Amino acid sequence: MNNVVEASGLRVVRGKREVLHGLDFSIRAGEVTGLLGPSGCGKTTLMRALVGVQAKVTGSLTVLGRPAGAAALRPKIGYVTQEASVYEDLTVTENLKFFTRVLGAPRSAVSDAIETVDLIDHKDQVVRDLSGGQRSRVGLAAALLGSPELLVLDEPTVGLDPVLREQLWGTFRDLATAGVGVIVSSHVMDEAERCDRLLLMRDGAFLADGSPAEIKQKASADDIEHAFLALVRGAVR
Numbered sequence: 001m002n003n004v005v006e007a008s009g010l011r012v013v014r015g016k017r018e019v020l021h022g023l024d025f026s027i028r029a030g031e032v033t034g035l036l037g038p039s040g041c042g043k044t045t046l047m048r049a050l051v052g053v054q055a056k057v058t059g060s061l062t063v064l065g066r067p068a069g070a071a072a073l074r075p076k077i078g079y080v081t082q083e084a085s086v087y088e089d090l091t092v093t094e095n096l097k098f099f100t101r102v103l104g105a106p107r108s109a110v111s112d113a114i115e116t117v118d119l120i121d122h123k124d125q126v127v128r129d130l131s132g133g134q135r136s137r138v139g140l141a142a143a144l145l146g147s148p149e150l151l152v153l154d155e156p157t158v159g160l161d162p163v164l165r166e167q168l169w170g171t172f173r174d175l176a177t178a179g180v181g182v183i184v185s186s187h188v189m190d191e192a193e194r195c196d197r198l199l200l201m202r203d204g205a206f207l208a209d210g211s212p213a214e215i216k217q218k219a220s221a222d223d224i225e226h227a228f229l230a231l232v233r234g235a236v237r
């Protein structure tokens, strides 16, 4: 399977502190990779480095065969940040039409994206009047407009009810099946089992990198939360 991201010795300094300490990893096309770890461990920083908006990045970081941040990558990466970056006073459709113009994507991408995130019934509603979960789905729809080959999702399911979380994970799965490389961050360990691969992170370094089954086996644990704790305690080498 193709790697959409390859990183070696990835380091990032924020302020005066190094927050990512020489990471080696890859992300594959056609898989959902979960980036899991506690608040402040560096998940957002890693994602910012992937999409090329993070300063003071050293080491090697290649995305779709080009250095992260290269202008040619812009239409090929969908990035959904923790704060929905859509216009509150526009409708769902108006927002997406605007972003198709920015991205140079075809008009037909609007209805496809609305369908993918299941917002057909709300397409003419002003974003301000949507629920939190619906708003985050508008952000996801915007990220899908350019038909990205890599989708970078920073805690996309925070604050969503279980039904919506289930639906969104279904969408991530469908995108991966279509060949997209999907990386999803979360600090909720119970989302781990939905991923093909996990990068377990703590304090800017990886504790483990593998499938949920491999990590549980390595840590002799029944679930990822206990595996994480065992790895933190250094019980597993």
Ligand SMILES: Nc1ncnc2c1ncn2[C@@H]1O[C@H](COP(=O)(O)OP(=O)(O)OP(=O)(O)O)[C@@H](O)[C@H]1O
Binding pocket: 014, 015, 016, 019, 037, 038, 039, 040, 041, 042, 043, 044, 045, 046, 187
């Ligand atoms: N602008 C900044 N200047 C200095 N340090 C920063 C800056 N932004 C973040 N940091 C620090 O970098 C570290 C990693 O932050 P980051 O946002 O990547 O973590 P995270 O794992 O995404 O957290 P969360 O799950 O809470 O979003 C934290 O210790 C944070 O305090």
